Amino acid sequence: MTVASILASKPRTLVSVTPETTVGEVARLLHERQIGAALVMQGDTLLGILSERGIVRALALHPSGVRGMRADSVMKPRQVETHLSATLEEAMRIMTDNRVRYLPVFEDGHLAGLISIGDVVKAELGRHAHEVTNLTAYISGAH
Template sequence: MKKVSNILARKGSSVIAIDGGTTVLDALKLMAEKNIGSVVITEDGAYAGLLTERDYARKVILQGKSSLETQVREIMSTEFPKMIPENSVETCMHVMSENNLRYLPIFRDNTMCGIISISDVVTETILSHEETIEQLKSYIQS
């Protein structure tokens, strides 16, 4: 059974992080530049939450707030399940599906050590299935 650590080993564990006082517009520019759908928000250098495209759409645009004046700490999401590298990919898939999440922060010893997306989970599942298929083909041919 594949684990979150497999995903982090494949994609890396570096994350893009910004301070909670950053304006939403600056955060969106960074996300567009890096071609990412979420960014880690920090307060005093420690993990505080995530800002996602969904947060922007629902908490800025739909509420008529200004992207130039609103700080990311005002709209970031903070209620994510604490996942660890030892969690299975299947567990993450279940948690993401059950909670309608697209991103999960990963923690080791209460320190954030990476972030995974639903795309990462799907990719890892596909790779795992392809590996199983190749093993079965090899077994049948031998």
């Protein structure tokens, strides 16, 4: 299974904000869209990712002023990425080794999507369920 197959099962809309967007506006957007993170973009360039976790950390450090802070001052800067042909195992390794919950996906230098640890776990569970079904059919003699 590849990262491309994970993206194919997700909505194609990427939620992004500008670096100047306030944390309060990002929090409202995450709540309205029922998502855990937004991409911080300058034009077509990915600068970083601002997640619910990032907002909570900022709140712990700046309890009274986080809502008015800029997204780029709170986001996690772009550090790691993957590509469409990466395997599920490669994506899991990148996410685990770098302790990230969101992984941007690039193809030919262009942002193709964003996968979350939840997307990866869901794909892995689906893969295991498929293997169990096939093994059960094989053992029972059904073809």
